[in-house]
Amino acid sequence: MMTATLPQPPFRLDQKRVAQAILLAALVLVLSRNVLPAYLLRLPESLVLPFADWINAVFDFARDDLGLMAFTRAFSDVVEFCLDVTANLLYGKSRWPQLGPIPWVVIAATAGMAGYALGGLRLAVLAGGTFVWIAVMGQWKWAMETLSVIVVAVPFAVVFGLLMGILAWRYRLAERILNPVLNIAQSLPHFAYMIPVVVFIGVGPKAGAIVTIIFSVPPMIRMSLLGLRAVSPEIIESGKMSGTTRWQLMTRVRLPAARTEILIGVNQVIMQSLAMVVLASFIGMPGLGQKLLQLLQALRIGLSVEIGITIVLLAIVLDRMSKAWAMKQPEHVEGATWVQRHRLLAIWLGLVALGFVMAWLHPYFAEVERKQALSMADPIDFVVGGFIDLIDPVTDWLRWFLITWVLIPLRDAFLWLPTSAVLLALAGIGWRIGGWRSALVCLAFALPIALSGWWDRAMITAYTVFVSVALALLIGVPLGLIGAANETRARRFLLVCDTAQTFPSFIYLIPVVMLFGVNDVAVVAAVMVFATVPIVRYTIEGLRNIPPEIVESAQMSGASRGQLLRHVKVPLAIPTLVVGANQSIMFALFMVIIAAFIGTQDLGQEMQRALSSTDVGKGLVLGFAVAFMGLLADHLLLKWARGKGATLGSR
C-alpha cells in the first residue's frame, strides 16, 4: 500500500507537466466556449445511452423469465415470519406466538440490566432511562414497531455480512468482485435501493426490513474480512496443533479471535439500520419514521423533534452497548451454585417477574396511553418559532444576497461550462494527483454521467454539494479548532456530532423552509448543516491525534500558540482533515437527495420522481450518477491525502 505512493522523482516531473497541459487544454475549451461546436458543449443526443432501458430490461428478465420474483418472495416470507414474531412480542400484533405485548417496564428493566452487564451503572441508567423516556412520552408503540423491524434486520445483516466476509477472505476472486460492489453500494443514495425492493418485495414492514438489511450489510462484510485477516498466524498454528477440523478452526479459533472487529461490524450494522428508520418508512416501514413524516406533514415540529430525540437516544444506547460488548473480553466466573454463577441473570429474572406483576396491577406499567403521555412539544414549538422570528430580518437579506450574488451566478457558471472542458479538467486533476491511472479513474466515473444524459442535473447537484461543503469547511474547521482545545470539550463536541448525525435530517428541512422559503438557499443550508458534522469531527480527531512529542518540541523551540497551530498542528492534521472533507462530500451527496423534499432541480428531484413511479432503471441510473460523483471525489481526495501523508512522513 505504502510502496505505491513512494516518491518517484523522474516520473513526478512528467506527471506535473502532463497534468498542466491537460488543464490548459480544458481552460482553452472554457475560454472559447462561445465558439465551440455544440457537441463539445454537451454530448449530442445521439450519444446518450439508454442505460435506464437496459437496466429495466435486465430486471424484467430477472423477474419474469428467471423467476427471481419467486425467490425474493420466498425470502421475504421468511423475513415476514420473523417480523410477525417480534411484532407480536413487542407491540402485540395478532400473530403467532400470541404472547405480547411485553409490558414496557419489563423491556426497560431488561435494557437496564443489559446495560449494567456490558458497561456498568452509567450504561444501565442510559439504557433503562431511554426506554422509560420512550414509554412516558407515549411513543412506545411506534418505537416498538421500529424496533421489531430492526431486531429482525440486524441479525440477518450480521449473518449475511459474516458469510460474505468469510467468502471474500477465503477466495481472492470473491474479494475482487465484492470490493467495487461495496464501494458503489456504500455511495448509492438510499432511494436508489428502495425502488428495486418495491418491485421485488412490495411495500410494508418486510420491505422496510429488507431495505435496511441491504443498506447495513456492507460495513459488516468489510469488518469481518478485516478481522479474519488480522488473526495472527500463531493463533491459527496453535489451533491446528490441537487438531482442529477446518470447521472448528473457523468457528472456534478464527472467528473468536476476530471478535472485536466482528462486533464493531455489528455496531456499524445497528447504526446503519437506525439511519434507515425514517427513509425506509417511504416503502412501508412502520413506527417512529412513519409517524415522524406524518407529523411533519402537519407541521407539528415539536412532536417530531420528540421522535427525533428518541431515535438519537436509541442510537446512542445501542451504539454504546454494542461497543461495550465489542471491548469486553469473555470472562470466566467461578461459583458453587447457579445463582452465584449467574448473579446478573438471576437479578434480571427477578426484575422481569416484578415488571409483569406491576403491569398486571396497573395498566400504566403495561402501556402508557397517548392521553397520559408527557410532551414537551409546545415549548419546542415555541422555541423554534421564536428562533425563526428572531432571525427573520437577517434571513430576508441573507436570502436575497446569497441568491442574487452567490448561488444563481455559481449555478449558471456550473451549467455554462462545456462538458468537454469539465471532463478534461477532471482528467487533468486526476493526472496531477495520481498519474494516468487516476486520470482514467476520473474519466471512468465522469463519462458515464455524461453518457446517461443527466449531465445538467448532475451539474446542479455538483454545484449544491460544492457550495455546501465550502460553507461547511468555513464553519466546521474553526468549530473543530475550538473543540479540540482540551479533552473534555473535544468529547462534548464529538457527542454533539454524534447527535447531529443520527438526528433525522427530515426534521430540519421544515424550519429551513420556514426561514428561507423553497429555494436554493434552503437546500444549501440544510445540506450544509449535515456536511459540517464530519468536518468538525475530523478536525478534532486530526488535532487530537498529533503526537505530543511533536507539539512539545515545537513549544520548546519557542513557537507561540498561533504559530503552533499554523505551522505544526494544522499541517499535521491535514491528511485527517481531507478525510473529513471527503466524508463531508459523501454526507452532502446523501443530503442533497433528501433535500429534494424542499424542492430542487437536480438528480434528487428525478430520483423522487423515479421512486414514485417505481422506475427501477431510472432510479439506479440516477443513483449511480450520484455514487460516481462521490467515488470520484473520494478517489481524488484520498489519493491526495495519502500522498500528503507520505511526504509529511507523519506517524
Place this chain on the structure above:
Amino acid sequence: MQKLTRLLLGAAVVALAAPVWAEDSSDPIIIPTHNWSSQIVMSNVVGQMFESMGNSVEYVSTDSQAVYEAVRLGDATLEVEVWEGAFGASFMAAVEKGGIHDVATHDAVTREDWWYPMWTKEACPGLPDWKALNDCAALFVTPETGDKGRFLGGPVDWLKHDQEKVEALGMNFVVVNAGSAAALWAEIAAAEKDKTPIVLFNWTPNFAEAVWPGEFVNFPEWVEGCDKDPAVGPIPDKVYDCGNPANGYMKIAAWDGMKDKWPGAYAALQKVNFTNAQIAEMAKMVDIDGMEPEEAATAWLEANEAVWKLWTE
C-alpha cells in the same frame, strides 16, 4: 387477564358475526395508509368498521403513488382515497394492467389548483380572478424569480401542468416546485408571520383550509379536452388554457380478489361514502385537535353510528 378477555371477546364477535358473513376469509384485510391525516383516519374508520363486522384488519404505510401497484398485486386490499387530480393517472394505469378496480365514488369532490391565503387578497383586491392575479404579479416577486411573480407548485411527481398553464395564459409568473406538501405548509406558515402575499398549489379537502382560510384562483373554467385540444378553451392555439376541474372525483379502489375473499367487507365497502365536510372534520381531529388517527377514527365512529351502520347492513 385483560389479554384473555380481549381474546375471548374477539372470538365471540367472530362467532356471532360468522353466520352473517360466513364466507369472509380470516386473513387480515390490508389497508394502506399514506402521509396525510384525512386518509389515515378514513382508513382507520373503514378498518374499524370491518373489525366490527368480525374481519381482521392491518394497516401498512405506503407511498401514495406506488400503492396502486401494491393493490393490483393484492399486497394491499383497498385504497379509500383515490383523488382524480393527484392519483387518477396512476390508478388508471393500474386498472389497465388489471387486478384493481373502481368500487365506489365518494360524494366528496376534490379540487386542486392555484390557491392563496386570505391575507393575499388584501394586497391584491381583484382576486380570485386570474387576470387580477396576473396584474399583481409584482407582489409575488422573489430573488430567484427576477421580475416575475413566483407560483409555488407542488412536487414535480404530482404531474400538475402549472408551467403549461403559465405559458398558455401568458402569465407573468415563474413556477417553482416545492419538493413535498410539508414544504408548501412551511411556506404558508412563514408567509403568515408577516402576511406576505403568496400564491401556491393547494387542494381540498385538506386540513390547511381550517388553519389558513383562503380561496382558489378562478381560471377559465375547465372544459373537457382543454388539456389536449388547442381549440378548446379561450386561447385558440394553446392547451392547458384553463383551470383544473373544480369537482374532481374521489374514488375507492380495491383489489379484484377482495370480492371473493371478503364478500361481506366488500359489500360494505361499496356503500362507503364520505362528504367534503366529513373528510375535513377527520383531518381536523388529527391535525388541529392533536388526536391520534386511531382515536379520531373511533371517536368519529361513535359520533356517527347512524351513518356507517347503514353501510354494514
